[in-house]
Amino acid sequence: MLLTQFLLLAAILFSIGVYGVIVRKNGVLVLMSVELMLNAVNINLIAFSTYHGLGGQVFALFVIAVAAAEVGVGLAIVLLIYRNRRSVDIDQLDELKG
Amino acid sequence: MWFLTHAWIIPALMALSFLLILFFGKKMPKKGSEIGIAAIGIAFILALLTAGSWYTHNNEEVEGHGDAAAMADVQEGCSNEVDHLAAEDHGEETEDAGDHEGEEPTDVGDSDEGTDDHALGQSDSGEYAAPAATSTAVASEGEEEHVTRPVVRCAAWAEIGTPGSSLITWGTMVDGQSVLMLVVVTLISLMVFIYSSEYVSGDRRYTHYFAFLSLFSASMLFFVLAQSTIQMIVGWELVGVCSFVLIGHWWEEKPNSNAALKAFLTNRVGDIGLLIGVAILYFAAGRSFSILDLNILAANGGISHGILLVASVCLIFAVMSKSGQFILHTWLPDAMAGPTPVSALIHAATMVVAGIYMVARLYPVFFEGLSISGSSVNFLAIVGAVTAMFGALLAFVQKDIKKVLAYSTISQLGFMVTALGVGAWTAALFHLFTHAMFKATLFLGAGSLSNAAHHSFDMVNDMGGMRKVLPRTFWTFIVATAALAGIFPLSGFWSKDEILAGHGSLFSAGGNGTYHVMLVMLLIGAFCTAAYMTRTIWYAFYGEFRGHGTPHESGSRITVPLIILATLGAVVGVLNLPEEIGPFTFPESISLQFEHFVEPVGAYFPTISHAEFNIPLAIFSLALALSAVLLTYLYYWKGAFKFLHGLSERNRVAGLGKTILVNKYYFDWLYTDVITGFVKGPAARATNWFNQHVLDGIVDGTAKGAVVAGQFVYENIDQKVVDGAVNGAAITTSEAGGVLRHLQTGRIQQYAALFFAAAALLAGVFVVAIG
Numbered sequence: 087m088l089l090t091q092f093l094l095l096a097a098i099l100f101s102i103g104v105y106g107v108i109v110r111k112n113g114v115l116v117l118m119s120v121e122l123m124l125n126a127v128n129i130n131l132i133a134f135s136t137y138h139g140l141g142g143q144v145f146a147l148f149v150i151a152v153a154a155a156e157v158g159v160g161l162a163i164v165l166l167i168y169r170n171r172r173s174v175d176i177d178q179l180d181e182l183k184g
Numbered sequence: 185m186w187f188l189t190h191a192w193i194i195p196a197l198m199a200l201s202f203l204l205i206l207f208f209g210k211k212m213p214k215k216g217s218e219i220g221i222a223a224i225g226i227a228f229i230l231a232l233l234t235a236g237s238w239y240t241h242n243n244e245e246v247e248g249h250g251d252a253a254a255m256a257d258v259q260e261g262c263s264n265e266v267d268h269l270a271a272e273d274h275g276e277e278t279e280d281a282g283d284h285e286g287e288e289p290t291d292v293g294d295s296d297e298g299t300d301d302h303a304l305g306q307s308d309s310g311e312y313a314a315p316a317a318t319s320t321a322v323a324s325e326g327e328e329e330h331v332t333r334p335v336v337r338c339a340a341w342a343e344i345g346t347p348g349s350s351l352i353t354w355g356t357m358v359d360g361q362s363v364l365m366l367v368v369v370t371l372i373s374l375m376v377f378i379y380s381s382e383y384v385s386g387d388r389r390y391t392h393y394f395a396f397l398s399l400f401s402a403s404m405l406f407f408v409l410a411q412s413t414i415q416m417i418v419g420w421e422l423v424g425v426c427s428f429v430l431i432g433h434w435w436e437e438k439p440n441s442n443a444a445l446k447a448f449l450t451n452r453v454g455d456i457g458l459l460i461g462v463a464i465l466y467f468a469a470g471r472s473f474s475i476l477d478l479n480i481l482a483a484n485g486g487i488s489h490g491i492l493l494v495a496s497v498c499l500i501f502a503v504m505s506k507s508g509q510f511i512l513h514t515w516l517p518d519a520m521a522g523p524t525p526v527s528a529l530i531h532a533a534t535m536v537v538a539g540i541y542m543v544a545r546l547y548p549v550f551f552e553g554l555s556i557s558g559s560s561v562n563f564l565a566i567v568g569a570v571t572a573m574f575g576a577l578l579a580f581v582q583k584d585i586k587k588v589l590a591y592s593t594i595s596q597l598g599f600m601v602t603a604l605g606v607g608a609w610t611a612a613l614f615h616l617f618t619h620a621m622f623k624a625t626l627f628l629g630a631g632s633l634s635n636a637a638h639h640s641f642d643m644v645n646d647m648g649g650m651r652k653v654l655p656r657t658f659w660t661f662i663v664a665t666a667a668l669a670g671i672f673p674l675s676g677f678w679s680k681d682e683i684l685a686g687h688g689s690l691f692s693a694g695g696n697g698t699y700h701v702m703l704v705m706l707l708i709g710a711f712c713t714a715a716y717m718t719r720t721i722w723y724a725f726y727g728e729f730r731g732h733g734t735p736h737e738s739g740s741r742i743t744v745p746l747i748i749l750a751t752l753g754a755v756v757g758v759l760n761l762p763e764e765i766g767p768f769t770f771p772e773s774i775s776l777q778f779e780h781f782v783e784p785v786g787a788y789f790p791t792i793s794h795a796e797f798n799i800p801l802a803i804f805s806l807a808l809a810l811s812a813v814l815l816t817y818l819y820y821w822k823g824a825f826k827f828l829h830g831l832s833e834r835n836r837v838a839g840l841g842k843t844i845l846v847n848k849y850y851f852d853w854l855y856t857d858v859i860t861g862f863v864k865g866p867a868a869r870a871t872n873w874f875n876q877h878v879l880d881g882i883v884d885g886t887a888k889g890a891v892v893a894g895q896f897v898y899e900n901i902d903q904k905v906v907d908g909a910v911n912g913a914a915i916t917t918s919e920a921g922g923v924l925r926h927l928q929t930g931r932i933q934q935y936a937a938l939f940f941a942a943a944a945l946l947a948g949v950f951v952v953a954i955g
Contacts, residue, residue, distance in 0.1 A: 104940050108933050116933075176933065183929055183930025
């Protein structure tokens with residue numbers, strides 16, 4: 087039962103993250119939402135590790151490290167966007183338009 | 185024996201001399217001539233040693249009997265027939281039946297005229313018992329048996345067909361005939377080399393000249409030693425190429441290079457005959473190029489008469505071109521454009537005698553093919569006799585002394601060909617031998633004369649009275665002329681008489697047939713020979729000097745060869761003295777030495793009958809020659825027969841005759857104007873018309889058809905089908921892109937939303953599918 091609650095929490099966190107990524111205009115908040123999603127995954131991993139050995143925890147540690155690096159890169163991008171445009175509104179970033 | 189098995193050294197030495205002169209000649213103190221003279225000198229000594237060796241070998245007692253013993257000196261693998269004989273002789277009863285029996289015509293012996301029909305009739309397999317039977321029969325009658333044992337060495341050259349089936353070999357076939365030619369070629373070449381070192385000194389291509397003189401000798405030596413017919417063709421063509429180079433030695437002047445081309449191209453015409461003849465014989469002899477094989481098979485009925493006839497006619501065309509016989513003789517007088525020593529070499533030893541030698545070498549083919557024995561007319565004899573007579577007539581109207589000698593050579597070669605044609609084989613080779621000596625003297629003498637007359641050969645306008653200033657040249661010329669005219673006892677008398685006697689029964693006993701027509705033609709030729717040579721002496725040596733400047737005798741390097749050759753030309757006739765002349769009998773040790781040395785007896789040579797010396801004929805021909813000399817003497821020296829002077833201007837018939845002679849029977853006109861003119865004019869135009877209208881029409885039509893077909897394909901298939909498919913694909917892609925581009929908003933969050941939606945959808949599917 088305890089597992090179900092963890093999974094539920096993780097699902098809620100993930101959904102919030104998805105929502106944030108899709109809806110927020112501020113680039114920093116999008117990054118934060120990505121972090122939420124990653125942490126939701128971490129919760130899943132740790133929750134399962136209770137039943138299936140320590141592999142999940144190792145993965146979680148990896149994810150945290152990768153997330154830190156990802157945020158580093160992401161923030162640097164956001165910073166450059168801000169320097170170029172004086173704004174971090176990602177709605178204006180539509181140069182990928184076909 | 186060593187010299188007989190290593191005869192290949194002689195041509196190899198001359199070939200080496202060619203290369204050495206070519207590469208190092210210019211650096212030598214005498215510009216390469218010393219290499220050539222040294223090489224030909226050594227070659228001459230080797231040739232003499234070979235001749236001595238052959239003499240010993242030929243007189244040795246033969247161990248055992250029959251053909252196998254006679255062929256014991258033939259290296260294994262050089263001749264299928266000889267290998268066959270040897271196998272039978274060793275008692276190995278492994279007759280490869282079918283091998284030979286299949287090829288043998290059933291009527292073996294029918295084509296053979298000889299005395300041994302019974303023997304041949306019985307031998308229905310590949311045994312050639314006939315000559316053996318003859319020789320043993322002769323031996324049992326108490327006469328001295330003598331079988332020639334040729335020494336043959338060979339090496340494989342190439343293999344054709346399946347392995348072992350047919351081997352092309354090259355090597356040396358040494359017997360009296362080739363040894364004779366070795367001596368003649370090296371002797372004349374030696375004299376010519378020494379003579380040339382003075383005659384062409386200071387020439388701009390002196391080194392080059394000696395190099396090719398060496399190659400010329402090498403080619404001829406290679407040719408005479410040939411063991412297979414293929415090797416013969418190679419030597420034959422090499423001789424042709426060398427004569428081309430040397431005739432055109434002074435090629436800067438157009439007539440000289442034209443003469444060289446004419447010599448080469450005329451010879452090419454005849455060479456086709458040689459190639460066809462050799463090919464026919466190759467297949468007829470069961471795929472063998474070996475001369476020994478061909479001769480053994482031809483002499484013993486191993487090849488059918490019809491095939492031999494065709495082959496010999498083809499080969500006669502080769503002789504016509506090479507040996508200057510009518511109708512392909514026209515190149516020979518023009519070949520006088522070359523330096524005089526080259527003319528001497530060509531006429532005496534190398535080029536033109538190649539044809540005679542080839543016939544003599546493959547004599548069984550001609551003897552059986554043309555049915556020489558017992559006949560009274562054949563192609564070879566006609567060609568020779570016509571040449572002997574008409575060539576001699578042409579010499580009368582020449583002003584150029586070298587052209588007189590050229591027509592004389594043509595005529596004398598006609599004598600040799602006729603001799604071969606009537607079966608007087610030994611007489612032909614004997615005449616070749618003596619003729620080489622005195623004709624070389626005459627040519628070299630003409631060169632000496634022209635040296636004195638400022639390099640002119642025009643004896644009518646630039647010579648005369650040379651007797652006093654050129655005594656040595658004069659006397660050698662007189663001796664050689666007398667020999668050529670056949671004056672007793674000089675060499676020409678003996679050889680010519682032997683030829684005449686060989687014609688058969690008109691005056692003499694013996695001979696192989698009754699060739700009376702040819703005999704009469706040759707007698708006319710002999711009469712003319714004596715007369716035109718006397719005329720030449722009158723113009724060159726008597727009367728007033730008509731040239732300019734003061735003529736002088738040539739140096740010793742010119743006169744010494746002249747004296748040597750003239751001496752030989754005078755005396756070599758004694759080499760083949762007849763056994764008896766009327767009441768006189770010569771001892772066996774000195775009579776017929778030449779015949780004994782040269783003529784093969786045995787399986788590879790037909791049994792020919794020899795004419796005996798005949799006094800009436802000899803006296804008649806000598807009287808004919810002397811009367812010709814006398815009449816010419818009276819005409820020129822004493823001014824007799826006044827009515828003859830200027831006859832050609834007054835009498836229309838005589839004028840016509842002279843015009844025909846001056847125009848050389850219109851042969852050159854026939855070749856250059858009629859044949860070449862026809863090819864260049866109407867034939868070329870017709871061909872051009874055919875090309876323009878028919879061939880081009882076909883080509884153009886094809887092209888037009890192709891254009892129309894191409895247009896159709898372009899318009900219908902290319903434009904509509906292929907391009908339609910390509911364009912259709914492009915348009916589809918483009919429109920699909922137009923539809924899909926609306927998805928590309930560039931808004932990342934929209935992409936993310938889509939991504940998550942898709943992921944969620946997939947996850948749902950996953951869950952449903954698995955769960």
